[in-house]
Amino acid sequence: PGNRTDHESTDSSELTLFSFGTMRQAMYTFSLTPRLQSIRSRRLLCYAGALATVVMLLLCLYNLTNGGLTHPLNEQYPGEPRYGIILDAGSTGSRVHVFEFRYQRGRKQPYVLINELFQQVRPGLSAFARDPRRAAASLADLIDACKRRIPAHYWTSTPLALKATAGLRLLKPETSARILSEVRQLLAKSPFAMDRDSVAIMDGLDEGIFSWVTLNFLNGQLAKPEDSYGALDLGGGSTQVTFALPSANVASAVPAGFVKRLSLGGADARLYSHSYLGLGLMSARLAILQLSSQGKLPSSGAGGSKQFVTACLPSNYTGQWEHGGILYNVTGSASPDPYAACRRLAIGVVRSAGVHQLTGLATGRFYAFSYFYDRAADAGLIGAKEGGEVTLADIANAAKAACNRRNSDSKQPFHCLDLCYQAALLTEGYGFAPSSKFVMRKKIRNVELSWALGAVFDVFYNHANNSSGPATTN
DSSP: OTTOOOOOOOOGGGOOOOEEEESSSSOOOOSSOOOGGGOOHHHHHTHHHHHHHHHHHHHHHOOTTTTSOSSOTTSOOOSEEEEEEEEEEOSSOEEEEEEEEEEOTTOSSOEEEEEEEEEEESSOGGGGTTOHHHHHHTTHHHHHHHHHHSOGGGGGGSBEEEEEOHHHHTSOHHHHHHHHHHHHHHHHTSSSBOOTTSEEEOOHHHHHHHHHHHHHHHTTOTTOGGGOEEEEEEOSSEEEEEEEOSOHHHHTTSOTTSEEEEEETTEEEEEEEEEEETOSHHHHHHHHHHHHTTTOOOOOOGGGOEEEEETTSOTTOEEEEEETTEEEEEEEOOOSOHHHHHHHHHHHHHHHTTOOOOTTTOOSEEEEEEHHHHHHHHTTSSBTTTBEEEEHHHHHHHHHHHHTOOSOOTTOTTHHHHHHHHHHIIIIITOOOTTOEEEEOSEETTEEOSSHHHHHHHHHHHHHTTOOOGGGOO
16 A cells, blocks of 8 residues: 555645634634644634645645655755754654755746655653753754755745654643743754744644644645545654544544544545554553553662563563653563463553544554554564555564563563554554554655654744745745
């Protein structure tokens, strides 16, 4: 499915509207984002302008004849350079995406996606909860990378936005606010264009829908939501599921707040989308370790570290694991059936979160990425570079093999735990069958598969409403 090229072409004139909303209320009109908190009267008053900006960006970037890109990446192409910067402040690290476009005046579709710079640093901002200044300072290398990639005479017209995800959502509000304040001060010193909303914690809903937009834009499916791909994104602190519902009748069986409406002119999609905070891989790993100790954290040891003993680690393993700025001492325990023991713990964590099952709803094809991809590659289920397709049974079998491996693997001591959790999330959580297939890719057409490309549309819209720089030209 990841290499499909047999989709039908659609006249680009059909792409006349881009808006989000709930199915139970009047249509909400957004810039390029589904954030409910962003619906304000001033945006409703500039409805026409917002639509014009949104439609132009999508039409310019969307190629309806070669799978979603108007030109292959990494090749010379005429036109004026335009850039957009997304800083993804995740729970396990911070990443920068610099998107490079070409603007060709006089063409019906003047914007051409040319390239993407991707670079990351670890740990994430949340690891500096006690030192907000260090959190901000951790981004300095990423800003320098932007300066090296973007010619100096384009800096002031290039919009930049930092969107923090589950790592900061999980912190106390006052702690997150202090970190973001320091980050805002640091980024304000950069030469790039910013506004008052450029630094913020992104809602999990945005994360899921932006990922869906990125995935289907790169696969050329935005104009045909009925043939689109579902998106399963497993981050460190949260996980998102987003897909187009097969019919309006099915939407009535979905919990309130899970259905969002996306309209692209003639293509009207009802998206099932939800984000589960605390069910990202690293957060789930901690919960499984806690459940191994009967749901109670042992007394703190020296330096505030905590001790966990679990059958999910090799019985001869003893080591340390850092998460959220806290160092944990972890030890494996003997078990007659490590896989069964760890699977039981993982299922307990998933069930306690009340994950809504997708049985009867998710009938299409799914991409699984981020940590889904990483662990599948670690297990040898897919190629580390090219990705591949796996079944849920493949993941479960890989988990069983990892758990029943008696000797410690110092490089991958959590392999058993992580795979058991992924299998439990997909089966006991979402309700996928063992035969269900998932396409796993890290990149599509040389662009990172994440929410960042979808989010850059929002950045361009905000920049268009706060300046008259080159990046906003229609």
